[in-house]
Amino acid sequence: MKIRLSKKNPVALAVLSSLFLLQSSIAAMAADAPAKPLVAIKAGRLIDVDNARVLRDQLILVKDDRISFVGPLATTTVPAGANIIDLSSATVLPGLIDAHTHLTGNPYEQGYKSLGISSTRAALYGVRAARDTLAAGFTTVRNVGAEGYGDIALRDAINDGDFPGPRMLVSGFAIGILGGHCDNNLLPPDYKDVGNGVADGPWAARTKVREMAKYGADLIKICATGGVLSKGDAAGAQQYSLEEMQAIVQEAHKLDRRVAAHAHGASGINDALRAGVDSIEHASLIDAEGIKLAREKGTYLVMDIYNDDFILNEGEKAGILPESLEKERLIGQLQRDNFRKALQGGARMAFGSDSGVYPHGDNAKQFFYMVKYGMTPMQAVQSATINAADLLGWKEKVGSIKAGKFADIIAVDADVMADVTSLTKVRFVMKGGKVIKTAID
Numbered sequence: 001m002k003i004r005l006s007k008k009n010p011v012a013l014a015v016l017s018s019l020f021l022l023q024s025s026i027a028a029m030a031a032d033a034p035a036k037p038l039v040a041i042k043a044g045r046l047i048d049v050d051n052a053r054v055l056r057d058q059l060i061l062v063k064d065d066r067i068s069f070v071g072p073l074a075t076t077t078v079p080a081g082a083n084i085i086d087l088s089s090a091t092v093l094p095g096l097i098d099a100h101t102h103l104t105g106n107p108y109e110q111g112y113k114s115l116g117i118s119s120t121r122a123a124l125y126g127v128r129a130a131r132d133t134l135a136a137g138f139t140t141v142r143n144v145g146a147e148g149y150g151d152i153a154l155r156d157a158i159n160d161g162d163f164p165g166p167r168m169l170v171s172g173f174a175i176g177i178l179g180g181h182c183d184n185n186l187l188p189p190d191y192k193d194v195g196n197g198v199a200d201g202p203w204a205a206r207t208k209v210r211e212m213a214k215y216g217a218d219l220i221k222i223c224a225t226g227g228v229l230s231k232g233d234a235a236g237a238q239q240y241s242l243e244e245m246q247a248i249v250q251e252a253h254k255l256d257r258r259v260a261a262h263a264h265g266a267s268g269i270n271d272a273l274r275a276g277v278d279s280i281e282h283a284s285l286i287d288a289e290g291i292k293l294a295r296e297k298g299t300y301l302v303m304d305i306y307n308d309d310f311i312l313n314e315g316e317k318a319g320i321l322p323e324s325l326e327k328e329r330l331i332g333q334l335q336r337d338n339f340r341k342a343l344q345g346g347a348r349m350a351f352g353s354d355s356g357v358y359p360h361g362d363n364a365k366q367f368f369y370m371v372k373y374g375m376t377p378m379q380a381v382q383s384a385t386i387n388a389a390d391l392l393g394w395k396e397k398v399g400s401i402k403a404g405k406f407a408d409i410i411a412v413d414a415d416v417m418a419d420v421t422s423l424t425k426v427r428f429v430m431k432g433g434k435v436i437k438t439a440i441d
Contacts, residue, residue, distance in 0.1 A: 066403075098142070099352040283303050343375060
């Protein structure tokens, strides 16, 4: 429809005049708005995870949410007007990544206690968990299993700026067999309760993958074996068959989703590796064949070797079932020993702690055990930065302090290479160029 401009059409003239004034106002506001100043961070020690070295006296420039420059302070001029953050006495490193979390999980509501927790309440609990995780220096997480799509809601709320939290990749419901680790076995048959992630058979499993993708899952989590904190199953017993896992992996990869496989027992680990999963979670009873397969396929192992402490010391009070405590006593130390074997065998490893089994924000306590069981401090830090970023498919976005990546930066007082436990005392956190925790906290 054409509008004729004339004195006989005063409405059209008024509308166009209003539009012109609005455009002029917007242009004027944009011209008057001051440019956001650069942020200049002086780093006394900078951990260069890409090259496995520690650099001294570096300057990091941050523009908006990205790193724009990294170089020696001595040969670089701090731009005029830049906001300076002086971390000259600190160790600066990329924001940490935890590849196995359950942010909507309350560690003190385990076993039968969990039956009184609604999906909505769990999601709201995740708000605090997200805040505590970010404040601990973990600026990115992969959440592998949540009820009621609470992790998807949590991710979206953080992305929308509703409250602070780490960047999240989420799986929605974990997928598994009827009566298995991903089912709910706490209620009697009268309730006819079946977990929302249950899918038996290759085509049912494919359908469940499609359902998770439909409702916003970034990745797929499956239960290849039994688990420690589930009722009525053996942690090492295989649950999904090779055929079922192959169907899941094919469907997920077709939909551009990666697959994380919960797997404690050797046979389930090995079949999950043959099926082509992208990571093995826990890997407690991995054998020589599994280590060889993982190395050959380049599959990441994500071994949670800290939470044994919390489960055995606090588990009974938290409501963990006696049979689960017994299972942990049987496999906890074996998992730590196999961590060393897998490391020595050349398997790729990414940091994952199973937060939600223990209190959120204590994630970095695992670094001590990673070093105790064979890693150098640099390897441990790399597992939670560039390795985990690679596993998530985000190596171009996060995982190192490099121009073009998100400005996810943390700092601690001590020399991390001399004392890896200093990562439990993060005093500065920046996510996407925004300071979350200040250097003087």
